Amino acid sequence: MLGVIRIAFRNTRRQLRRAVLLGGAIAFGVMVITLLNAFTSGAVANIKNNLAYVAGGHVYVIGTELTESGREVTRIGDDQALQAAVDEADPRIVSVHRRSEVYGSLIFRSKSVMYQIEGVDFAREAQFAKGLAVRSGSVDDLSDPRALILPARAAERLGIEAGETLLVRLQTVTGQENVGEFRVAAIIEDVLGFGLTAAYANLAYLNSLIGLGPSEYQMLAIFLADLRDIDTLAREIYQALEEAGTPVERPLSQSQSYQELEAEALGQLFGQAAAAIAKEPWEGTKFSVITLNEMMEPVVAAMGVLDSIALGIFLILLLITAVGILNTFRMVIIERTREIGTMRAFGMQKRTVRSIFLWEAAFISLGGGAAGLVLAGVIAAAVSRISFNSPGLEFFLDAGHVTFAITAGDLIGNLLVVLAISLLAALLPANAAARLQPAKALGTHF
Amino acid sequence: MERVATVSERQIPGGRTVEGDRQAVVELIDVTKVYPLGKTEVHAVRGVSFAVEKGEFISITGPSGSGKSTILNMIGCIDTPTSGVVKINGTETSSLKDKQLTALRHKTLGFIFQSFNLIPVLDVYENIEFPLLLGKEKRSKAETREWIDFLIEAVGLQPYRKHKPAELSGGQRQRVAIARALATKPTIVLADEPTANLDSKTGLSIIELMKRLNRELQTTFIFSTHDPKIVEIADHVIRLQDGLVVEDVRRNGAQRQELAAGAGAAAGETARESAGEAPGGPAQKAGGAS
C-alpha cells in the first residue's frame, strides 16, 4: 500500500507539468466556488447584522389595536401580558427596546428629507444613546423632550448643525397630518447608508405627535447574545402570550406563504396595517412575534440561488477538468504501458495498478483543491481589507468591508466533490491500465 | 515454497549434483501458441516440450521470430498457451485465473528485460525493493534492508544506491534489474535477451553476473539470446526454429564441476570456465511433438 502511494506520488511529481495544469484547473474551480460560497455566507451574515441594526433587534413583538371605527393601528397600549412574556432577566437577552416609529419629512430651512424617526425611552435605555458614535453635539443630556439624534448623512443633506431646530411633518397612527419641532442634540455617524439608519427622539414626545399615549409604544425589540436562540425565544414569547389569553398572531413561519410573510413583515415593520390579510376583530392589543430569521428568509433564498449558480459554474469547471484528467490519464497510460507490464510481471495485481492511477488522480485533485483553498484565502484576505464606499452595496458589507465566511463542512464538501469527480474521471483509464495484458504491455521483448 | 535465505545456506558443495535429486521447475508439454493476425494466424509456437531443472542456467536460442519470447512469456505466466501444458513448480498454469497467476509470478518468478524496464521514479534501492512491496509477506524492515543491501552488493552497485535509473548506464541498469529479479528470492528468473541492448563486453559481464548468482543462490535462470558466445555459457541450451525445438542440450558435467569447485569463483572465471569447456553431457535432440 505504502509502496503504491509512493509510486503514485512520485509519478505525480515526475509529470509535474501535467499535474500542475490539471491541478491548476481544479485549483481555479475550488477557488471560485470557495470565494463565492464564502462571499454569500459572509453577505448573509452581514445582511443579518445590518438588518438587525436597522430593525433594531433580533426578535420583535408588534402590537396592533383596532380603533372604534375598525381601523388597525400599530400600538401597544397595555403591555402587561407582554412584559410577563418577555422576561428581561433571561440570560439569553442582551437588551430590550420599546419603540415607536414614524416615517416623516424632516424640514430645515428650504431643505427636506424623508427619514425614519424612532422614539426611544432614553431614561429607561440609558445604555442605548451611549452606544452611538457621536460626531457633534452630545447625547449626555437628552432630557429636552424635543431632543433629536440625527445621522450625519441626513444632517448633511439638510445642512443642519447640532443645536439647531427642525420641523418634522408626519402622520399619526390614524392617518392625520401633524407637525412637530425637534432640536438636534447630536449628530451621529451612519453605520449604514442614508435611509437605512434612523433618527432617534424621545418616545413620549414622538408618541404625542403620532397620537399615542406617553407610556405606549408600537414595537418591542429584543437583542440576543446568540443568534441561534432567535427561534426558540420567539416561540417561547408566542406561547406565553397565547397562554395568557392575549390575542396573538400565529408566528409568520407557520403556514404562510413567502409573499404574505414578506408583505406582512415589511408592512408591520414600517408601521402600516397589513390590511391584505383578513382578520377577525379582537379586543385590546393583538401581538405578533416576528424574528430576524423570518425577515432573512427571502435573503437566504436569494443567496441560495447565488450559491446554486456558483455550484453550477464549479461543476462545469470540474467537468472540463474531468475531461482533461480522462485524456491526460489515457495518454499517461499509453506512455507507461511497459512500466505497467513490468509491474504486472512482478506480481502487481490488477486492482493495485488501478489504485496507482486513482492515487495519482487523488493527489492532483487534492493538491489542486488545497492550492485553490489557499488562493481563495489569500484573495479573501486581500479583498476584505478593501474599504468599499458605495451606498448600494452597504447592506451586504460589514462596515464597508466584504466579509468571507465559510464553514469547514462546506470546504470539505467541495473538496470531496472535486475528489469524487477526479476519481471518476480517472477510473476509466485506470481500469484500462489494469486490464492491460502483461505480455502485450511489455511489447515483444517482454 | 522453499526460499533462498542466505548465500551460505545454498552453497552445499555437491548437494544438488545427484541426477535423481533434480526436480523440474518448468515443464512444457506440447505447447502451441497461435496469434491471430488479421484474418490469418501466426503459429508462433507449434508444439514444444521441454523441462527445466532446478538451478539450471538455461539459454533459449534461435533465429528471430523462432518463438523465444513467446515461450518465455508463457513460462513467465504473462501469456497463455493456445494448447498444451505449462507447469511451473509442478503447478499447471492453464487452470489459474489472472489473480492466481499474478500471485504465482510474484512468488516464483523474476524478470529481466531487454530494455531493463526499471521504474523511473524509484531509485536503485527502491527498484530492487519494489517486488517485495507487492506481496503480503511480512518482513522486518531490518531484514528487508539487509537483503536489498546484499543484492546491491552482489551486483556491485553500492555507490549507486540512491541513483535514479536515468542516472545509470545500460549495464548498471541491467544489474539493478538482475537484483530486482532476485528480490523475492524466486525459483526462476526469466530474461528475454538481457544483453541485446548492451555492447558485447557489457553483455558478457551481465551474463557472467547472472551465472554467478545462479550458482550462488541456486536460482534457475532462463534467458533467450542470439549471441552464440553467450549461449556457450549456458549449461542447458534449447534451440528453436520456426516454433519448434530443434536442439535440447544439457551440459551437466560442466555444471557439476563448477558446483563441486565451490561457489566462491568470481564472475570472470565463470565465463572462462564455461566458454573453455566443450559440452560434456550427451546432446539430446528433442523434437517436440510435431
Ligand SMILES: Nc1ncnc2c1ncn2[C@@H]1O[C@H](COP(=O)(O)OP(=O)(O)OP(=O)(O)O)[C@@H](O)[C@H]1O
Ligand atoms: N502479439 C503477437 N501477435 C501476432 N504475432 C506475434 C505476436 N507476438 C509474436 N508474434 C509472432 O510470433 C512469432 C514468434 O515471435 P517471438 O517474439 O516469440 O520470436 P523471437 O524468437 O522472440 O524473435 P526475436 O529474436 O526477434 O525476439 C513471430 O513470427 C512473431 O511475428
Ligand SMILES: [Mg+2]
Ligand atoms: Mg524475442
